[in-house]
Amino acid sequence: MDDLEGLTVGQRIQTVRERKGKTRAVVAGLVGRSEEWLKKIEKGRLQTPRFAMLVNLAEALQVDDLSLLTGTSNIPMGLAQRASHEAVPAIREAIEETMLTVASEPWPDADDLQRRASAAWRQWHVSVAPRSDVGMPLPGLIRECQRAVRVLEGNDRRKAYRALSEVYGLCEQILAWVAEPALLWLVADRGIHAAQQADDPLALAGAAWVLGNVQRSAGREEESVHLVDQAAELIEPELDSRQESRAMWGALQLHNSITSARMGREGDALRYLDLGGEAARSLPAGYHHSWTVFGQANTDVTAVSVNADLRKGGRALSEAERVDPDSVPSNERRARLWLEMARSYQLRKDKMGALNLLAKAADVSLEAMRCHPLARGLAGELVTSGGRVIEKDARSLATRLGVAV
Template sequence: MPEQHGPAPAQQTFAQRARAARDRVGLTRPVAGGLVGRSPEWIKGIESGAIGLPRLPMLIRLAALYECDVADLTGDDRIAAASYTKTAHAGLPAVKRALTTYRLTPGDAEPHSAEVLHARVGQAWKLWHGAGDHRSRVAALLPDLLADTGHAARTFEGVDRRRTLVAQAQAYHLAQLFLAFQPAPELVMLTGDRSMTAAQDADSPRAIAGAAWYMNHFYRDANEAADARVELAEQAASLLRQDDEEQLARWGLLQLAVALSFAKVGRAGLAWRYWDRASDAAGRLGEEYAHPWLVFGRGMVDAYALTMHNDLVQPGKALEVAAALDLDTVPSHTRRAYHLIEMARAHGLRGEGVATVALLQKARSTSPETVRFNMHARMVLPELARTGPRTVRDDARSLARELGMAV
């Protein structure tokens, strides 16, 4: 029998490997964070274990920065495919065909009027924000809605065409939301670009503001530079008047977009300065106000403060915000589920697995498809199912399987 020389050395964690890799190349946390578009607190969270394995694109960026392989950072920790791959909705092929099919000859049917198209788009927004499988319901409408708004925009002229283009921009917003967190990033960019083009062709500051809000989401998810996101939002906001309720709501929404962009890269002072502007706009609109499809209002502004604290790696402050939130003031099942996921993320940053799973279960009961297609939920649930405290493993495994995630 071989001679024993004491216990085997403990396997290094990802956090320990990340700290060692940064030390090896001689980078401080502020410098490392700045080079990957994150705050020093985020780097600290990675190295303390408060933040788990980041998504694969960020792992690749960290490995390049630290001059090592991804495997040097992850060690023997397995990266579950389900954690890093986006799940495809059954309606994706039909929506993709609708976006990539070009009608080069006029159709025989008369186009629907702008009034009819706006009513159909409005109904689709109600389904998006409603209870149940919102993605599935909207996916069933999108192919015809995209085709009909396109046909009308090519047929009409003058005022009717501009009004139709506004409806078309909103149809593209819905397509962009449907495509988000699915394996079709090129289509998300395509729909964002088309919505902005339609809004500009309509010469509508309101439509341009809506397009800028959704493009801002895409840029943040793609880790584009904050300055580009901020410039787009501020240009769109400059077109709006603040003495008109509809335009004030969109102006406030764009202030919130800038706040979220700065929080994402750890620039807390600027983030909260713009959040204050959004909060002031919500206050001027009234405590009960909520935009019918953008959902901007008091409840939305307050709830996004939770996301900002999470991005700034301030889970304690995030949970203080969560304790004061009344999500019933957010008139959207999808939004409420998203904010519940953000509450779960705050508890996860503190290593509180029981609360994390409980909130994800609540989010699922609020809007199943919001959780199923949320990347944070897809990362954390399989991990908790494998390595979480014994008291939460079974619940995490059950929820992950219900949502179609491999565990």
């Protein structure tokens, strides 16, 4: 039975938000609106949001059934605005496949698998359509790594497990926002298991970075912060001797900065951001980690994201002025920079600026923006509340991003 029976849509939104432990500021920020706007919705002082905005609120609250917010049963289950991608079915099949018997020939080369995993991560970052370019050949690499860990022994087997853990991490990036949560949880769990078998603290820290992403997207932010803190502690003994560990440690600090910002914990968010900045400055100029792309450029981009999540639009734009987009070693992250700037302009109620910057993000990587809920939500919001001056251009951009408005 619906235990929210009799409540208005606004009251339902408030009740679900409070049960999830999320503040108005955090939820409002995730849908690109003000805290005062959300308060008026919850208190019934504004009309019920349109369908596109209800979908955005459901995303922000991690609600799978929209009727929980609306109180009606005739609205299609799930988030109709959620993106999908053609690469997902084959990846799902490779991940879920059970190999009871495996062929030993050709004999697996663990070093080659590691090189191919690293190459796949590089392709993910340089491609303008990473889900297509990396997602299509990825199932074959998943199967080869799975076979290798069954056939090899000793140190080669541990190398193969490390490669498999990295491949699962890449799967999480590809599947985020376009696959069902159960598959993401499976990928993260498999990645942790593979890293444990690799017997490498760095691999385990990387797998925790991946699992933390999934926990955060599921609204389990406290668990994510705790896990990532543990992962950082795990590799601290290696920080002076292993540059890659120092980069991963910095990436974990940025991870927790983003998570803390989404919980509305400004002090923690800025503290973790400072720690990440210190780690970035300790690395050679121009350095970036092979798959988290941790380095000074990504740290600067994260500063923009964190301040946007904290609803500090002016401060986010000030941080953006420090970033040279050409120095960001990832098209997906470069597109995200323009998206965060668009969100910041939206916070300042500059609809035209937000539209232009979101269009710039789509120009950098249309695929990334078509899949990202923040980009899709902002596009829909610009159509419905951006005003007649930009409505035509906003509707055209929303169509590019696959948003039905």
